[in-house]
Amino acid sequence: xxxxxxxxxxxxxxxxxxxxxxxxxxxxxxxxxxxxxxxxxxxxxxxxxxxxxxxxxxxxxxxxxxxxxxxxxxxxxxxxxxxxxxxxxxxxxxxxxxxxxxxxxxxxxxxxxxxxxxxxxxxxxxxxxxxxxxxxxxxxxxxxxxxxxxxxxxxxxxxxxxxxxxxxxxxxxxxxxxxxxxxxxxxxxxxxxxxxxxxxxxxxxxxxxxxxxxxxxxxxxxxxxxxxxxxxxxxxxxxxxxxxxxxxxxxxxxxxxxxxxxxxxxxxxx
Amino acid sequence: xxxxxxxxxxxxxxxxxxxxxxxxxxxxxxxxxxxxxxxxxxxxxxxxxxxxxxxxxxxxxxxxxxxxxxxxxxxxxxxxxxxxxxxxxxxxxxxxxxxxxxxxxxxxxxxxxxxxxxxxxxxxxxxxxxxxxxxxxxxxxxxxxxxxxxxxxxxxxxxxxxxxxxxxxxxxxxxxxxxxxxxxxxxxxxxxxxxxxxxxxxxxxxxxxxxxxxxxxxxxxxxxxxxxxxxxxxxxxxxxxxxxxxxxxxxxxxxxxxxxxxxxxxxxxxxxxxxxxxxxxxxxxxxxxxxxxxxxxxxxxxxxxxxxxxxxxxxxxxxxxxxxxxxxxxxxxxxxxxxx
Numbered sequence: 175x176x177x178x179x180x181x182x183x184x185x186x187x188x189x190x191x192x193x194x195x196x197x198x199x200x201x202x203x204x205x206x207x208x209x210x211x212x213x214x215x216x217x218x219x220x221x222x223x224x225x226x227x228x229x230x231x232x233x234x235x236x237x238x239x240x241x242x243x244x245x246x247x248x249x250x251x252x253x254x255x256x257x258x259x260x261x262x263x264x265x266x267x268x269x270x271x272x273x274x275x276x277x278x279x280x281x282x283x284x285x286x287x288x289x290x291x292x293x294x295x296x297x298x299x300x301x302x303x304x305x306x307x308x309x310x311x312x313x314x315x316x317x318x319x320x321x322x323x324x325x326x327x328x329x330x331x332x333x334x335x336x337x338x339x340x341x342x343x344x345x346x347x348x349x350x351x352x353x354x355x356x357x358x359x360x361x362x363x364x365x366x367x368x369x370x371x372x373x374x375x376x377x378x379x380x381x382x383x384x385x386x387x388x389x390x391x392x393x394x395x396x397x398x399x400x401x402x403x404x405x406x407x408x409x410x411x412x413x414x415x416x417x418x419x420x421x422x423x424x425x426x427x428x429x430x431x432x433x434x435x436x437x438x439x440x441x442x443x444x
Numbered sequence: 445x446x447x448x449x450x451x452x453x454x455x456x457x458x459x460x461x462x463x464x465x466x467x468x469x470x471x472x473x474x475x476x477x478x479x480x481x482x483x484x485x486x487x488x489x490x491x492x493x494x495x496x497x498x499x500x501x502x503x504x505x506x507x508x509x510x511x512x513x514x515x516x517x518x519x520x521x522x523x524x525x526x527x528x529x530x531x532x533x534x535x536x537x538x539x540x541x542x543x544x545x546x547x548x549x550x551x552x553x554x555x556x557x558x559x560x561x562x563x564x565x566x567x568x569x570x571x572x573x574x575x576x577x578x579x580x581x582x583x584x585x586x587x588x589x590x591x592x593x594x595x596x597x598x599x600x601x602x603x604x605x606x607x608x609x610x611x612x613x614x615x616x617x618x619x620x621x622x623x624x625x626x627x628x629x630x631x632x633x634x635x636x637x638x639x640x641x642x643x644x645x646x647x648x649x650x651x652x653x654x655x656x657x658x659x660x661x662x663x664x665x666x667x668x669x670x671x672x673x674x675x676x677x678x679x680x681x682x683x684x685x686x687x688x689x690x691x692x693x694x695x696x697x698x699x700x701x702x703x704x705x706x707x708x709x710x711x712x713x714x715x716x717x718x719x720x721x722x723x724x725x726x727x728x729x730x731x732x733x734x735x736x737x738x739x740x741x742x743x744x745x746x747x748x749x750x751x752x753x754x755x756x757x758x759x760x761x762x763x764x765x766x767x768x769x770x771x772x773x774x775x776x777x778x779x780x781x782x783x784x
Contacts, residue, residue, distance in 0.1 A: 228452070228453075231452045231453050231456045232449075232452055234456045234459070234460075235448060235449075235452050235455060235456055238456070238459055239448070239455055239456065239459050242459070339460070343459060343460060343463040346463045346466060346467055347463060347466075349470075350466050350470075372473070373477060376470075376473040376474050376476075376477035376478070377477045377478065379470070379474055380474070380478075381471070381474060384467075384470065384471070384474075
């Protein structure tokens with residue numbers, strides 16, 4: 175026991191490691207509880223026809239509509255590259271029909287959802303974290319609570335739903351531009367007959383592919399919005415914490431997106 | 445206020461409705477291309493193996509896809525049943541005696557199931573019935589009787605493989621023959637073989653052994669001839685002197701048997717000496733036991749003497765040996781001793 179006035183002894187390595195692990199586990203459980211709270215409030219939000227519908231619309235506007243241009247360009251470029259490369263390489267092996275399988279595998283099943291998620295995370299995830307972090311610093315969250323408004327219901331749920339809906343819709347647009355729009359670009363380089371292309375494409379595309387892609391979008395949207403809002407609320411008092419938290423948030427989002435993508439793909443092939 | 449912000453609901457609505465419209469269009473296109481609402485006629489075939497066959501594999505007819513594999517099962521009888529459907533647009537071509545062929549490609553691509561139409565038009569085969577495989581006895585019989593139309597292979601790789609098949613079979617036969625020949629040659633050289641070559645080799649071996657001994661003898665003869673030749677070359681050698689008309693041989697042969705008689709006398713003398721030596725040897729043999737006894741006794745006497753000498757040497761009275769004998773000078777002096 176230390177005497178009054180004497181310096182506290184520095185904790186040992188094991189003590190510090192135990193404290194770090196305990197802290198991490200506490201954060202994980204806190205995040206889990208935060209996510210469950212979001213899900214519960216989302217169900218209530220859908221049932222009571224909320225007053226925050228404009229927040230949801232604004233979120234879809236910022237996250238979905240404003241990201242459409244970037245998504246479209248990326249999808250067009252990717253689809254055109256696959257078509258051009260496929261039409262020049264695959265006939266050398268007599269496997270032209272594999273072009274459609276490659277297109278669907280790359281655009282619909284794998285790269286479409288993950289690239290869309292990365293775009294949304296980069297644009298909207300950081301924006302959400304920054305916005306909520308600034309609201310915490312400005313004591314707006316305390317004001318909501320003082321007014322009897324649940325900040326998760328009013329601030330998080332519209333963003334949660336808005337990002338998920340935007341992600342799903344953007345993924346659909348990514349597929350449309352990637353699979354259909356890229357055919358237009360390919361006409362400039364390697365013309366393919368219209369009916370031949372779409373017949374082959376829709377013969378190779380299955381509902382499972384579309385369903386898998388949409389499931390990925392929903393999961394990715396949930397990850398981006400939940401992690402971004404969670405880190406936004408972790409800002410405590412200083413405005414300098416906001417960019418640091420945003421960087422930490424986007425890093426975690428990327429890691430979780432890659433892990434989730436791998437897990438869903440594994441489930442798809444099981 | 446910006447247009448987007450003012451009409452946010454409309455913008456978002458259009459954004460969502462267009463996406464949903466595309467989703468519906470995609471699903472309808474998939475359904476129409478994949479014939480979700482069309483009737484499929486189900487059949488099955490029996491294959492020797494399921495390798496290269498998988499669910500979803502296309503069934504083609506003259507290069508067109510006319511159906512798809514729906515299930516591959518291993519029955520309790522260890523038969524591979526492949527269930528598939530054929531499209532309704534094609535059902536009018538599914539005549540009696542049609543067969544299914546499994547086409548494999550060693551590159552792992554381009555294989556699949558091919559439908560071959562029966563030769564004679566008929567009503568479609570009843571649904572859920574067997575369409576035999578071309579690999580089955582029924583299928584082979586149909587092909588042999590020309591009851592099924594088998595077009596030429598259009599796939600280049602298949603054509604090459606078809607041509608490679610007989611060539612590889614011939615190469616295999618030649619290889620097997622070569623193996624047999626090589627084994628026979630190895631056995632022949634090993635000595636464990638049979639046949640005329642082995643007999644010939646055995647005879648050759650025996651001849652070589654005989655020839656080797658002949659060569660040794662020939663070498664000896666050759667040495668003798670060489671020595672004789674050397675003697676011939678020497679004018680003072682023994683051979684010219686022997687064969688000289690006035691040489692020893694001529695003299696020996698022309699001395700009225702004097703030399704012969706001397707030689708005979710010498711030989712008789714030698715004979716007599718040998719007889720005496722023989723008698724002496726017999727005497728020695730007869731007396732050898734006595735000699736042995738004497739030698740044995742002598743040896744024992746020497747041993748006893750050795751013991752005595754050892755005892756004497758160990759006698760404490762005599763230890764130190766026999767002292768040197770001191771000469772006692774005589775007291776009688778001669779006259780010559782004093783300064784003579």
